[in-house]
Amino acid sequence: MSNPHKKEQHTGKDLPRWGMVIDLDRCVGCHTCEIACKMENDVPLGIWRSWVKEIEKGKYPNVVRSFRPTLCNHCENPACVKVCPVGAAWQREDGIVMVDPHLCVGCRYCMSACPYEVRYVHPQKGMIDKCDFCHTRVDAGLKPSCVEACPASARIFGNLNDPKSDVSKLVSTKSVTTLKPEMGTDPRVYYIGLDMATMEIKREAKLVWEK
Amino acid sequence: MGKVVFDVQYQTSLAFLISYYFYCTGLSAGSFMISTLSYGFGFTKFKPASKMGVVAAVLLLLLAPQFLLMQVGWPIKSVWNHFVYFNPVSAMSYGAFLLMLYPVNSIIYGIFMFKGNMKMTKIFGLIGIPMALAVHGYTGWILALAVARDYWNTGLMPIVFLFSAMVSGISMMILLIIIRDRFFTKEKVINHDLIDSLAKILGWLLVVDLFLVFCDYSVLLYSKLEAQEVAHFMLFGKMSFWFVILENLIGKVIPMIIVFIPGMRRSYFWLILAALMNMAGILAMRVVTVYGGQVLPLM
Numbered sequence: 001m002s003n004p005h006k007k008e009q010h011t012g013k014d015l016p017r018w019g020m021v022i023d024l025d026r027c028v029g030c031h032t033c034e035i036a037c038k039m040e041n042d043v044p045l046g047i048w049r050s051w052v053k054e055i056e057k058g059k060y061p062n063v064v065r066s067f068r069p070t071l072c073n074h075c076e077n078p079a080c081v082k083v084c085p086v087g088a089a090w091q092r093e094d095g096i097v098m099v100d101p102h103l104c105v106g107c108r109y110c111m112s113a114c115p116y117e118v119r120y121v122h123p124q125k126g127m128i129d130k131c132d133f134c135h136t137r138v139d140a141g142l143k144p145s146c147v148e149a150c151p152a153s154a155r156i157f158g159n160l161n162d163p164k165s166d167v168s169k170l171v172s173t174k175s176v177t178t179l180k181p182e183m184g185t186d187p188r189v190y191y192i193g194l195d196m197a198t199m200e201i202k203r204e205a206k207l208v209w210e211k
Numbered sequence: 212m213g214k215v216v217f218d219v220q221y222q223t224s225l226a227f228l229i230s231y232y233f234y235c236t237g238l239s240a241g242s243f244m245i246s247t248l249s250y251g252f253g254f255t256k257f258k259p260a261s262k263m264g265v266v267a268a269v270l271l272l273l274l275a276p277q278f279l280l281m282q283v284g285w286p287i288k289s290v291w292n293h294f295v296y297f298n299p300v301s302a303m304s305y306g307a308f309l310l311m312l313y314p315v316n317s318i319i320y321g322i323f324m325f326k327g328n329m330k331m332t333k334i335f336g337l338i339g340i341p342m343a344l345a346v347h348g349y350t351g352w353i354l355a356l357a358v359a360r361d362y363w364n365t366g367l368m369p370i371v372f373l374f375s376a377m378v379s380g381i382s383m384m385i386l387l388i389i390i391r392d393r394f395f396t397k398e399k400v401i402n403h404d405l406i407d408s409l410a411k412i413l414g415w416l417l418v419v420d421l422f423l424v425f426c427d428y429s430v431l432l433y434s435k436l437e438a439q440e441v442a443h444f445m446l447f448g449k450m451s452f453w454f455v456i457l458e459n460l461i462g463k464v465i466p467m468i469i470v471f472i473p474g475m476r477r478s479y480f481w482l483i484l485a486a487l488m489n490m491a492g493i494l495a496m497r498v499v500t501v502y503g504g505q506v507l508p509l510m
Protein backbone atom coordinates (compact mmCIF):
# COMPACT_ATOMS: atom_id res chain seq x y z
CA MET A 1 0.00 0.00 0.00
CA SER A 2 1.41 3.35 -0.87
CA ASN A 3 1.19 6.63 0.89
CA PRO A 4 -2.47 7.47 1.58
CA HIS A 5 -1.73 11.14 1.08
CA LYS A 6 -1.21 10.66 -2.63
CA LYS A 7 -4.96 10.21 -2.96
CA GLU A 8 -5.89 13.03 -0.65
CA GLN A 9 -4.06 15.65 -2.64
CA HIS A 10 -6.20 17.93 -4.73
CA THR A 11 -5.64 18.29 -8.39
CA GLY A 12 -6.14 21.56 -10.16
CA LYS A 13 -3.94 24.20 -11.68
CA ASP A 14 -4.72 27.34 -9.70
CA LEU A 15 -3.62 25.99 -6.33
CA PRO A 16 -1.66 28.38 -4.17
CA ARG A 17 1.96 27.81 -3.19
CA TRP A 18 2.30 29.20 0.29
CA GLY A 19 5.50 30.94 1.26
CA MET A 20 6.87 33.52 3.64
CA VAL A 21 9.23 36.47 3.46
CA ILE A 22 10.98 37.64 6.63
CA ASP A 23 12.19 41.22 6.38
CA LEU A 24 15.04 41.60 8.84
CA ASP A 25 15.29 45.34 8.20
CA ARG A 26 11.95 45.50 9.98
CA CYS A 27 12.48 42.81 12.62
CA VAL A 28 13.09 44.27 16.08
CA GLY A 29 13.79 40.96 17.81
CA CYS A 30 10.83 41.12 20.15
CA HIS A 31 10.15 37.34 20.05
CA THR A 32 6.40 37.94 19.68
CA CYS A 33 6.14 35.47 16.80
CA GLU A 34 7.72 32.84 19.02
CA ILE A 35 5.11 33.35 21.74
CA ALA A 36 2.20 33.62 19.31
CA CYS A 37 3.24 30.31 17.77
CA LYS A 38 3.52 28.65 21.17
CA MET A 39 0.02 29.81 22.09
CA GLU A 40 -1.60 28.97 18.79
CA ASN A 41 -0.11 25.48 18.51
CA ASP A 42 0.09 24.53 22.17
CA VAL A 43 3.84 23.88 21.95
CA PRO A 44 5.17 22.30 25.17
CA LEU A 45 7.86 23.83 27.37
CA GLY A 46 11.42 23.50 26.15
CA ILE A 47 10.65 23.18 22.45
CA TRP A 48 9.80 25.67 19.74
CA ARG A 49 8.17 25.50 16.35
CA SER A 50 9.46 28.93 15.52
CA TRP A 51 12.03 30.93 17.40
CA VAL A 52 14.27 33.96 16.99
CA LYS A 53 17.99 33.37 17.18
CA GLU A 54 19.66 36.48 18.45
CA ILE A 55 23.34 37.41 18.24
CA GLU A 56 25.50 40.39 19.16
CA LYS A 57 28.51 41.45 17.15
CA GLY A 58 31.01 44.26 16.76
CA LYS A 59 32.93 46.42 19.23
CA TYR A 60 31.50 49.47 20.96
CA PRO A 61 30.47 51.89 19.49
CA ASN A 62 30.08 49.90 16.26
CA VAL A 63 27.78 47.15 17.42
CA VAL A 64 24.62 45.47 16.29
CA ARG A 65 22.23 42.81 17.42
CA SER A 66 21.07 40.57 14.58
CA PHE A 67 18.06 38.30 14.53
CA ARG A 68 17.13 35.22 12.60
CA PRO A 69 13.51 34.13 13.02
CA THR A 70 13.52 30.41 12.31
CA LEU A 71 10.76 28.07 11.25
CA CYS A 72 10.20 25.16 8.90
CA ASN A 73 11.07 26.35 5.40
CA HIS A 74 8.34 24.28 3.73
CA CYS A 75 10.96 23.31 1.19
CA GLU A 76 10.09 22.57 -2.41
CA ASN A 77 12.40 19.53 -2.23
CA PRO A 78 12.10 18.58 1.44
CA ALA A 79 14.78 16.27 2.84
CA CYS A 80 12.42 15.17 5.62
CA VAL A 81 9.74 13.90 3.22
CA LYS A 82 12.20 11.87 1.19
CA VAL A 83 13.60 9.95 4.15
CA CYS A 84 10.45 9.25 6.18
CA PRO A 85 10.03 5.46 6.03
CA VAL A 86 6.25 5.51 6.44
CA GLY A 87 5.23 8.61 4.53
CA ALA A 88 4.26 10.47 7.69
CA ALA A 89 6.28 13.47 6.61
CA TRP A 90 4.37 14.59 3.54
CA GLN A 91 3.76 17.66 1.47
CA ARG A 92 0.44 19.13 0.46
CA GLU A 93 0.01 20.31 -3.09
CA ASP A 94 0.02 23.89 -1.83
CA GLY A 95 3.54 23.27 -0.51
CA ILE A 96 2.89 22.98 3.23
CA VAL A 97 5.04 20.20 4.67
CA MET A 98 3.04 18.23 7.22
CA VAL A 99 3.49 15.46 9.77
CA ASP A 100 0.68 12.93 9.89
CA PRO A 101 0.23 11.82 13.51
CA HIS A 102 -1.60 8.68 12.36
CA LEU A 103 1.45 7.52 10.45
CA CYS A 104 4.44 8.94 12.33
CA VAL A 105 6.16 6.30 14.44
CA GLY A 106 8.67 8.64 16.06
CA CYS A 107 11.79 7.14 14.49
CA ARG A 108 13.39 10.62 14.21
CA TYR A 109 15.01 9.95 10.89
CA CYS A 110 13.49 13.13 9.47
CA MET A 111 15.08 15.11 12.30
CA SER A 112 18.53 14.03 11.31
CA ALA A 113 17.88 14.74 7.64
CA CYS A 114 16.45 18.26 7.96
CA PRO A 115 19.33 20.75 7.61
CA TYR A 116 17.48 23.40 9.62
CA GLU A 117 16.87 21.65 12.92
CA VAL A 118 13.23 22.67 12.97
CA ARG A 119 11.74 19.27 13.78
CA TYR A 120 11.41 18.11 17.36
CA VAL A 121 10.01 15.19 19.30
CA HIS A 122 6.79 16.14 21.02
CA PRO A 123 7.37 15.01 24.62
CA GLN A 124 3.81 13.89 25.22
CA LYS A 125 3.00 12.37 21.84
CA GLY A 126 6.37 10.70 21.17
CA MET A 127 6.07 11.83 17.58
CA ILE A 128 7.60 14.48 15.44
CA ASP A 129 6.08 17.93 15.40
CA LYS A 130 7.02 21.14 13.65
CA CYS A 131 5.73 24.33 12.07
CA ASP A 132 2.88 23.67 9.64
CA PHE A 133 2.27 27.30 8.61
CA CYS A 134 -0.80 27.09 10.91
CA HIS A 135 -2.48 25.11 8.15
CA THR A 136 -5.90 25.19 9.82
CA ARG A 137 -5.80 28.98 9.88
CA VAL A 138 -4.51 29.13 6.31
CA ASP A 139 -7.28 26.80 5.12
CA ALA A 140 -9.78 29.11 6.79
CA GLY A 141 -8.37 32.10 4.90
CA LEU A 142 -6.37 33.51 7.82
CA LYS A 143 -2.65 34.14 8.10
CA PRO A 144 -0.33 32.07 10.31
CA SER A 145 -0.31 33.18 13.91
CA CYS A 146 3.27 34.50 13.87
CA VAL A 147 2.51 36.69 10.86
CA GLU A 148 -0.61 38.07 12.48
CA ALA A 149 1.22 38.84 15.73
CA CYS A 150 4.38 40.48 14.40
CA PRO A 151 4.23 44.15 15.51
CA ALA A 152 6.73 45.26 12.88
CA SER A 153 5.08 43.38 10.00
CA ALA A 154 8.42 41.73 9.39
CA ARG A 155 6.80 38.41 8.48
CA ILE A 156 4.87 38.46 5.25
CA PHE A 157 2.87 35.40 4.20
CA GLY A 158 1.12 34.64 0.97
CA ASN A 159 0.74 32.80 -2.29
CA LEU A 160 3.94 32.58 -4.31
CA ASN A 161 1.98 31.43 -7.36
CA ASP A 162 0.10 34.73 -7.46
CA PRO A 163 2.34 37.43 -8.97
CA LYS A 164 0.25 40.14 -7.32
CA SER A 165 0.69 38.86 -3.77
CA ASP A 166 2.97 40.70 -1.35
CA VAL A 167 5.34 37.75 -1.02
CA SER A 168 5.72 37.41 -4.79
CA LYS A 169 6.39 41.12 -5.17
CA LEU A 170 9.02 41.08 -2.43
CA VAL A 171 10.72 37.95 -3.76
CA SER A 172 10.90 39.41 -7.25
CA THR A 173 11.96 42.96 -6.36
CA LYS A 174 14.23 42.58 -3.32
CA SER A 175 17.52 40.84 -2.67
CA VAL A 176 16.33 37.75 -0.90
CA THR A 177 18.11 34.69 0.36
CA THR A 178 17.13 31.34 1.78
CA LEU A 179 18.87 29.40 4.50
CA LYS A 180 21.55 26.96 3.33
CA PRO A 181 20.65 26.93 -0.36
CA GLU A 182 23.51 24.48 -0.92
CA MET A 183 21.45 21.73 0.73
CA GLY A 184 19.26 21.48 -2.35
CA THR A 185 16.08 21.65 -0.32
CA ASP A 186 14.83 24.78 -2.11
CA PRO A 187 13.19 26.57 0.85
CA ARG A 188 10.08 28.70 0.52
CA VAL A 189 10.87 30.99 3.44
CA TYR A 190 12.87 33.94 2.14
CA TYR A 191 14.91 36.41 4.14
CA ILE A 192 15.64 40.04 3.36
CA GLY A 193 18.82 41.36 5.00
CA LEU A 194 19.90 38.16 6.71
CA ASP A 195 23.11 38.58 8.71
CA MET A 196 25.48 35.68 7.97
CA ALA A 197 26.68 35.87 11.56
CA THR A 198 23.34 34.42 12.65
CA MET A 199 24.14 31.32 10.59
CA GLU A 200 27.42 30.60 12.33
CA ILE A 201 27.57 27.38 14.25
CA LYS A 202 29.37 26.80 17.48
CA ARG A 203 32.15 24.26 17.13
CA GLU A 204 31.35 22.91 20.57
CA ALA A 205 28.54 20.70 21.67
CA LYS A 206 27.53 19.53 25.10
CA LEU A 207 27.80 15.75 25.16
CA VAL A 208 25.27 13.72 27.10
CA TRP A 209 27.78 12.48 29.64
CA GLU A 210 28.89 16.02 30.50
CA LYS A 211 27.38 17.65 33.54
CA MET B 212 32.01 36.72 14.65
CA GLY B 213 28.96 37.18 16.84
CA LYS B 214 28.05 36.18 20.34
CA VAL B 215 24.85 34.20 20.70
CA VAL B 216 22.28 35.92 22.91
CA PHE B 217 19.38 33.54 22.38
CA ASP B 218 19.07 30.29 20.52
CA VAL B 219 17.18 27.06 20.90
CA GLN B 220 18.84 23.84 22.01
CA TYR B 221 18.33 21.18 19.41
CA GLN B 222 17.21 17.72 20.47
CA THR B 223 19.60 14.89 19.59
CA SER B 224 17.78 12.70 17.11
CA LEU B 225 19.61 9.38 16.94
CA ALA B 226 21.84 8.27 19.79
CA PHE B 227 23.09 5.26 21.71
CA LEU B 228 20.28 2.81 21.11
CA ILE B 229 20.80 3.23 17.38
CA SER B 230 24.54 2.72 17.87
CA TYR B 231 23.87 -0.60 19.62
CA TYR B 232 21.45 -1.59 16.89
CA PHE B 233 24.09 -0.92 14.23
CA TYR B 234 26.67 -2.78 16.31
CA CYS B 235 24.52 -5.91 16.59
CA THR B 236 23.56 -6.02 12.91
CA GLY B 237 27.25 -5.57 12.12
CA LEU B 238 28.30 -8.48 14.33
CA SER B 239 25.53 -10.56 12.84
CA ALA B 240 26.50 -9.81 9.24
CA GLY B 241 30.17 -10.47 10.04
CA SER B 242 29.58 -13.83 11.67
CA PHE B 243 27.21 -14.85 8.87
CA MET B 244 29.98 -14.18 6.34
CA ILE B 245 32.37 -16.43 8.26
CA SER B 246 29.79 -19.19 8.37
CA THR B 247 29.34 -19.13 4.59
CA LEU B 248 33.06 -19.35 3.82
CA SER B 249 33.03 -23.13 3.96
CA TYR B 250 29.50 -24.08 2.86
CA GLY B 251 29.01 -21.33 0.31
CA PHE B 252 32.49 -20.93 -1.11
CA GLY B 253 34.16 -24.22 -0.34
CA PHE B 254 36.92 -22.99 1.99
CA THR B 255 36.68 -26.15 4.10
CA LYS B 256 39.27 -24.85 6.54
CA PHE B 257 36.53 -22.65 8.03
CA LYS B 258 34.00 -25.43 8.42
CA PRO B 259 34.36 -25.68 12.22
CA ALA B 260 33.27 -22.03 12.43
CA SER B 261 30.14 -22.38 10.33
CA LYS B 262 27.60 -23.62 12.84
CA MET B 263 28.73 -21.20 15.48
CA GLY B 264 28.61 -18.39 12.93
CA VAL B 265 25.04 -19.00 11.91
CA VAL B 266 23.81 -19.36 15.49
CA ALA B 267 25.52 -16.10 16.46
CA ALA B 268 24.15 -14.37 13.37
CA VAL B 269 20.57 -15.37 14.13
CA LEU B 270 20.71 -14.54 17.84
CA LEU B 271 22.29 -11.14 17.24
CA LEU B 272 19.78 -10.31 14.58
CA LEU B 273 16.94 -11.12 16.90
CA LEU B 274 18.51 -8.85 19.51
CA ALA B 275 19.32 -5.96 17.18
CA PRO B 276 15.79 -4.72 16.36
CA GLN B 277 14.96 -4.55 20.07
CA PHE B 278 17.21 -1.50 20.35
CA LEU B 279 15.46 -0.02 17.37
CA LEU B 280 12.06 -0.57 18.95
CA MET B 281 13.23 1.04 22.19
CA GLN B 282 14.33 4.10 20.26
CA VAL B 283 11.18 4.78 18.27
CA GLY B 284 8.29 6.51 19.96
CA TRP B 285 5.69 3.98 18.81
CA PRO B 286 7.21 0.48 18.55
CA ILE B 287 4.18 -1.60 17.56
CA LYS B 288 2.79 1.02 15.26
CA SER B 289 6.24 1.26 13.73
CA VAL B 290 6.36 -2.43 12.80
CA TRP B 291 2.90 -2.24 11.25
CA ASN B 292 3.39 1.05 9.43
CA HIS B 293 6.76 0.03 8.02
CA PHE B 294 5.09 -2.83 6.17
CA VAL B 295 1.91 -1.06 5.19
CA TYR B 296 3.11 2.41 4.18
CA PHE B 297 6.21 1.78 2.15
CA ASN B 298 8.19 4.79 0.99
CA PRO B 299 10.43 3.62 -1.85
CA VAL B 300 12.83 6.56 -1.58
CA SER B 301 13.55 6.05 2.12
CA ALA B 302 16.46 3.75 2.99
CA MET B 303 14.83 2.98 6.32
CA SER B 304 11.74 1.61 4.58
CA TYR B 305 13.69 -1.37 3.27
CA GLY B 306 15.01 -2.13 6.73
CA ALA B 307 11.82 -3.69 8.03
CA PHE B 308 11.80 -6.21 5.18
CA LEU B 309 15.49 -7.00 5.54
CA LEU B 310 15.20 -7.40 9.30
CA MET B 311 12.42 -9.90 8.68
CA LEU B 312 13.79 -11.87 5.72
CA TYR B 313 17.42 -12.12 6.77
CA PRO B 314 16.86 -13.99 10.06
CA VAL B 315 14.30 -16.27 8.38
CA ASN B 316 16.79 -17.12 5.66
CA SER B 317 19.56 -17.59 8.23
CA ILE B 318 17.41 -19.96 10.26
CA ILE B 319 16.60 -22.07 7.18
CA TYR B 320 20.28 -22.07 6.25
CA GLY B 321 21.20 -23.10 9.78
CA ILE B 322 18.64 -25.93 9.87
CA PHE B 323 19.98 -27.42 6.63
CA MET B 324 23.52 -27.05 7.93
CA PHE B 325 22.75 -28.89 11.17
CA LYS B 326 20.92 -31.60 9.20
CA GLY B 327 23.95 -32.00 6.96
CA ASN B 328 22.19 -31.20 3.68
CA MET B 329 25.13 -29.66 1.83
CA LYS B 330 23.32 -28.64 -1.34
CA MET B 331 20.54 -26.70 0.36
CA THR B 332 22.98 -25.20 2.84
CA LYS B 333 25.00 -23.83 -0.05
CA ILE B 334 21.93 -22.38 -1.77
CA PHE B 335 20.61 -20.62 1.32
CA GLY B 336 24.11 -19.52 2.29
CA LEU B 337 24.59 -17.85 -1.07
CA ILE B 338 21.14 -16.22 -0.86
CA GLY B 339 22.07 -15.02 2.61
CA ILE B 340 25.24 -13.21 1.59
CA PRO B 341 23.63 -10.34 -0.31
CA MET B 342 21.04 -10.17 2.47
CA ALA B 343 23.72 -9.93 5.14
CA LEU B 344 25.45 -7.24 3.12
CA ALA B 345 22.17 -5.41 2.66
CA VAL B 346 21.02 -5.67 6.26
CA HIS B 347 24.14 -3.99 7.42
CA GLY B 348 24.89 -1.88 4.36
CA TYR B 349 21.48 -0.26 4.52
CA THR B 350 22.26 1.08 7.99
CA GLY B 351 25.17 2.93 6.40
CA TRP B 352 22.81 4.26 3.75
CA ILE B 353 20.40 5.49 6.40
CA LEU B 354 23.12 7.77 7.65
CA ALA B 355 24.56 8.60 4.24
CA LEU B 356 21.21 9.81 2.91
CA ALA B 357 20.65 12.29 5.74
CA VAL B 358 21.78 15.28 3.71
CA ALA B 359 22.07 17.61 6.70
CA ARG B 360 25.05 15.92 8.38
CA ASP B 361 28.38 16.20 6.63
CA TYR B 362 29.90 13.44 8.67
CA TRP B 363 27.34 10.96 7.34
CA ASN B 364 26.58 12.30 3.91
CA THR B 365 29.25 10.39 2.00
CA GLY B 366 29.17 7.45 -0.37
CA LEU B 367 31.83 5.78 1.76
CA MET B 368 29.45 5.32 4.67
CA PRO B 369 27.88 1.98 3.59
CA ILE B 370 31.33 0.58 2.77
CA VAL B 371 32.82 1.76 6.05
CA PHE B 372 29.91 0.07 7.77
CA LEU B 373 30.46 -3.20 5.93
CA PHE B 374 34.14 -3.35 6.81
CA SER B 375 33.57 -2.49 10.44
CA ALA B 376 30.90 -5.19 10.49
CA MET B 377 33.27 -7.79 9.12
CA VAL B 378 36.15 -6.97 11.48
CA SER B 379 33.97 -6.96 14.57
CA GLY B 380 32.26 -10.16 13.41
CA ILE B 381 35.58 -11.94 12.95
CA SER B 382 36.85 -10.79 16.33
CA MET B 383 33.71 -12.12 17.93
CA MET B 384 34.08 -15.44 16.10
CA ILE B 385 37.70 -15.77 17.24
CA LEU B 386 36.62 -15.30 20.84
CA LEU B 387 33.66 -17.67 20.54
CA ILE B 388 35.71 -20.41 18.87
CA ILE B 389 38.43 -20.19 21.51
CA ILE B 390 35.83 -20.42 24.29
CA ARG B 391 34.01 -23.30 22.63
CA ASP B 392 37.12 -25.33 21.83
CA ARG B 393 38.69 -24.77 25.22
CA PHE B 394 35.67 -25.40 27.42
CA PHE B 395 32.91 -27.15 25.49
CA THR B 396 34.67 -29.91 23.53
CA LYS B 397 35.86 -33.28 24.70
CA GLU B 398 39.46 -32.78 23.58
CA LYS B 399 39.73 -29.25 24.96
CA VAL B 400 42.16 -28.29 22.19
CA ILE B 401 41.80 -25.09 20.28
CA ASN B 402 41.69 -25.40 16.50
CA HIS B 403 44.85 -23.47 15.88
CA ASP B 404 44.78 -23.41 12.08
CA LEU B 405 41.31 -21.94 11.99
CA ILE B 406 42.06 -19.24 14.54
CA ASP B 407 45.28 -18.33 12.76
CA SER B 408 43.54 -17.93 9.39
CA LEU B 409 40.77 -15.84 10.91
CA ALA B 410 43.33 -13.61 12.59
CA LYS B 411 45.13 -13.05 9.29
CA ILE B 412 41.86 -12.11 7.57
CA LEU B 413 41.14 -9.76 10.46
CA GLY B 414 44.47 -8.04 9.95
CA TRP B 415 43.91 -7.36 6.26
CA LEU B 416 40.35 -6.19 6.80
CA LEU B 417 41.65 -3.78 9.44
CA VAL B 418 44.11 -2.38 6.91
CA VAL B 419 41.24 -1.68 4.51
CA ASP B 420 39.12 -0.24 7.30
CA LEU B 421 41.86 2.17 8.37
CA PHE B 422 42.42 3.16 4.76
CA LEU B 423 38.70 3.97 4.39
CA VAL B 424 38.81 6.12 7.54
CA PHE B 425 41.81 7.92 6.11
CA CYS B 426 40.01 8.56 2.81
CA ASP B 427 36.94 9.81 4.63
CA TYR B 428 38.83 12.21 6.87
CA SER B 429 41.15 13.52 4.20
CA VAL B 430 38.09 14.59 2.21
CA LEU B 431 36.26 16.01 5.24
CA LEU B 432 39.27 18.15 6.16
CA TYR B 433 39.40 19.71 2.69
CA SER B 434 35.65 20.04 2.31
CA LYS B 435 33.20 22.78 3.24
CA LEU B 436 33.19 24.51 6.61
CA GLU B 437 30.77 22.24 8.43
CA ALA B 438 32.63 19.15 7.26
CA GLN B 439 35.92 20.60 8.44
CA GLU B 440 34.40 21.48 11.77
CA VAL B 441 33.04 18.01 12.38
CA ALA B 442 36.41 16.51 11.42
CA HIS B 443 38.15 18.80 13.92
CA PHE B 444 35.55 17.89 16.51
CA MET B 445 36.42 14.22 16.05
CA LEU B 446 40.17 14.60 15.78
CA PHE B 447 40.89 17.30 18.34
CA GLY B 448 37.61 18.20 20.00
CA LYS B 449 35.46 16.57 22.65
CA MET B 450 34.98 13.41 20.62
CA SER B 451 38.71 12.85 20.10
CA PHE B 452 39.11 10.35 22.94
CA TRP B 453 36.34 8.25 21.43
CA PHE B 454 37.45 8.59 17.86
CA VAL B 455 41.25 8.67 18.01
CA ILE B 456 41.99 6.57 21.08
CA LEU B 457 39.08 4.15 21.41
CA GLU B 458 37.99 3.63 17.82
CA ASN B 459 41.23 3.82 15.93
CA LEU B 460 44.15 3.23 18.26
CA ILE B 461 42.67 0.63 20.61
CA GLY B 462 40.08 -0.68 18.19
CA LYS B 463 42.06 -0.96 14.98
CA VAL B 464 45.78 -0.08 15.02
CA ILE B 465 46.88 -2.12 18.05
CA PRO B 466 44.86 -5.23 17.08
CA MET B 467 46.24 -4.95 13.55
CA ILE B 468 49.82 -4.86 14.85
CA ILE B 469 49.14 -7.82 17.13
CA VAL B 470 47.75 -10.03 14.38
CA PHE B 471 50.51 -9.11 11.93
CA ILE B 472 53.33 -10.11 14.31
CA PRO B 473 53.43 -13.93 14.03
CA GLY B 474 54.69 -14.43 17.57
CA MET B 475 51.89 -12.39 19.08
CA ARG B 476 49.24 -13.84 16.81
CA ARG B 477 50.10 -17.36 17.97
CA SER B 478 49.86 -16.41 21.62
CA TYR B 479 46.26 -16.75 22.74
CA PHE B 480 46.72 -14.06 25.35
CA TRP B 481 47.55 -11.43 22.75
CA LEU B 482 45.03 -12.67 20.24
CA ILE B 483 42.19 -12.60 22.77
CA LEU B 484 43.27 -9.13 23.80
CA ALA B 485 43.31 -7.98 20.18
CA ALA B 486 39.84 -9.39 19.54
CA LEU B 487 38.42 -7.77 22.66
CA MET B 488 40.00 -4.43 21.83
CA ASN B 489 38.68 -4.59 18.31
CA MET B 490 35.15 -5.36 19.45
CA ALA B 491 35.23 -2.48 21.90
CA GLY B 492 36.69 -0.20 19.24
CA ILE B 493 33.93 -0.98 16.76
CA LEU B 494 31.33 -0.27 19.42
CA ALA B 495 33.07 3.08 19.94
CA MET B 496 32.97 3.57 16.17
CA ARG B 497 29.19 3.17 16.18
CA VAL B 498 28.83 5.71 18.96
CA VAL B 499 31.24 8.12 17.27
CA THR B 500 29.43 7.83 13.95
CA VAL B 501 25.84 7.94 15.12
CA TYR B 502 26.06 10.22 18.12
CA GLY B 503 29.19 12.22 17.32
CA GLY B 504 28.11 12.66 13.72
CA GLN B 505 25.05 14.67 14.62
CA VAL B 506 25.75 16.29 17.97
CA LEU B 507 27.21 19.51 16.57
CA PRO B 508 24.50 22.11 16.04
CA LEU B 509 23.76 22.87 12.38
CA MET B 510 22.57 26.46 12.51
Ligand code: SF4
Pocket residue numbers: 071072073074075078079080081097113114115116117118119130185
Ligand atom coordinates in the same frame (compact mmCIF):
# COMPACT_ATOMS: atom_id res chain seq x y z
S1 SF4 C 1 12.83 22.95 6.69
FE1 SF4 C 1 13.30 20.84 7.30
S2 SF4 C 1 11.36 20.09 8.11
FE2 SF4 C 1 10.86 21.90 6.91
S3 SF4 C 1 10.39 21.10 4.85
FE3 SF4 C 1 12.55 21.69 4.84
S4 SF4 C 1 13.63 19.77 5.32
FE4 SF4 C 1 11.47 19.47 5.94
Ligand code: SF4
Pocket residue numbers: 083084085086087088089099103104105106107108109110111127128
Ligand atom coordinates in the same frame (compact mmCIF):
# COMPACT_ATOMS: atom_id res chain seq x y z
S1 SF4 D 1 9.79 10.41 13.00
FE1 SF4 D 1 7.78 10.25 12.00
S2 SF4 D 1 7.81 11.81 10.37
FE2 SF4 D 1 9.93 11.53 11.04
S3 SF4 D 1 10.79 10.00 9.63
FE3 SF4 D 1 10.04 8.85 11.42
S4 SF4 D 1 7.92 8.28 10.91
FE4 SF4 D 1 8.54 9.89 9.44
